[in-house]
Amino acid sequence: MIKLGIIGIGNMGTIHSQLIIDGKTPEIELTAVADRDESRRAWVKENLPGVKVFTEGEELINSGICDSVLVAVPHYQHPELTIKAFNKGLHVLCEKPSGVYTKHVREMNEAAEKSGLSFGMVFQMRANSVFKKIKEIISSEKLGAVKRVSWLITDWYRSQYYYNSGNWRASWNGEGGGVLLNQAPHNLDLLQWICGMPARVHAFCHEGKWHDIEVEDDVTAYFEYPNGATGVFITTTADSPGDNRFSITLEKGTLVCEKGNLTLHKLAMNEREFCVTSMDSWAHPECETITVETDGKDPQHAAVLNAFAANILHGTPLIAKGEEGINSLTLSNAMYLSSWLNKTIEIPFDEDLFLEELNKRREKSRKK
């Protein structure tokens, strides 16, 4: 059993705590919770009997009653609390996003490496059977190289009421971003997990386009990958019902993931070879369309928690390594920078320049 402390018992922290007290995580004992909000501490006292309650995450880290922590506080604090926990010898599971700016997350990753402790990131969509299957197919290289990626992920609908529910929400100084930092990190993580990191990004982020907020709620981004493949990623919190269509074109086939269904259009021959050997102007390689079967499982957060405990106790793999959290943040930081400067951003980008541009926006933020 690991002795876990949860820092931040808001929306996400509460979901994790329920899984633990509901017996979904047999190798985790919830020993402590910390939250700066008095009403949330009162909720813990009433609903999580026997769990020690702190105001500050740092008190929990120093308490000696946890060997591991789950960091589920506002995004800016993810790296600083994670670093403090590593410095005290605690294993860390961190909620997404890894932080707000990659420079900060880089320090966190260095602390993780130095510590040698377990470090996981809560990317529960990696445990979904469909995304696991896509990852497996692409990684096997049976379909050859990726040529094109397109993810239209516009079903993250939020009303103005949602944005009004907390003054830290959707502000540069509170959350540090909009749909790219709050809703889309899962999709950006899956994108980089499955297709790797692009070499450059050009993005069009529209701030306060559909809601009365200061950050972006509508994004179209274009990528170029090191092998020459291209991609688009389109997201918003204003489309209803919204789309979720992820397609990946490879040399020997195309994968389309839509509404939880995975379809493979499988070519009999590598298109790159067909292109130069065909003696017909308009012919296509032979193609077979297959519905790809998966085990249908989507164990969500419980899988992430259990894999984290097992990693500590038995050395088995995490669902997502903490160090990999920087990748989706690199994508969203690059998108912001591209949109702010109206130019294509090469990856890696100038992290000091990004922070400078972010800080300009934090200074004028509604959230003080």
Added chain:
Amino acid sequence: MIKLGIIGIGNMGTIHSQLIIDGKTPEIELTAVADRDESRRAWVKENLPGVKVFTEGEELINSGICDSVLVAVPHYQHPELTIKAFNKGLHVLCEKPSGVYTKHVREMNEAAEKSGLSFGMVFQMRANSVFKKIKEIISSEKLGAVKRVSWLITDWYRSQYYYNSGNWRASWNGEGGGVLLNQAPHNLDLLQWICGMPARVHAFCHEGKWHDIEVEDDVTAYFEYPNGATGVFITTTADSPGDNRFSITLEKGTLVCEKGNLTLHKLAMNEREFCVTSMDSWAHPECETITVETDGKDPQHAAVLNAFAANILHGTPLIAKGEEGINSLTLSNAMYLSSWLNKTIEIPFDEDLFLEELNKRREKSRKK
């Protein structure tokens, strides 16, 4: 009956001539054909008995045996032959694209206006029942304003053999462009016909990416419309089997056209109103999904030919007015300019600058 002359009896001219001799166009008599290629003239003599044959389009125009012409020659010559026909008092039906650069097409449109004669463009996809239905739904404004457009149209597959089949193909000096000028003009025309013209374009055109050609065979373009809507248009001749998914998100619903099927996700309430009145953070407006029925017809080129004859004889509407051909060309010209200069292009753009940039490429073209 109109007396039609076909200038250029290559791929497209031949298709049109077959429809006429097969009796699909009761109000059209094919009186003459012109082609610079001796083997094509021989084909006409053998296959189109009674049709007078010329080498030059200008001879056909001046012959006095036609009251109308179909211009189906290489793209650069569309405006010049059309202008000559108008100057001789002939009605003109012009194959797509309207030309290679908008400055030239603008002169053609001025000649058309001055002539007062019938002027049609061969955009036969406007006669397709699904696209007609989309146009009808959007124009009715029953679904409110457009918010987002996405057209992934990557099923224009062509082998290297296709490009090798003529040295004018896929060259700056021969065709004047690649997939945007040869395959995608239909889609670009439908896009502007249905959604109107964008205010600005940012595009990423990749030249010779998948084929040994000097022009683009892979394009991702981003649009911003005057009302704030955004769009993407992705096309290539290298994906197999390729995608064809056109989705339009409006305030009161989303239309998705895929594989010839049209689906409407219809909201019970305007999303813009729901967004600001909902007292729930995560709720969506109620939505009903409907398969939109059409008459299933796709009369293609015959519809364009018959409407052209009827426009001359009875004053009934064309499928596509010739003057509207400049719109899709404006889109593709703006995409090229954006990609060449690596910047966002406002519409209208500097047409002299475009021509200057095009001419730089023509000078170095493989086709002399």
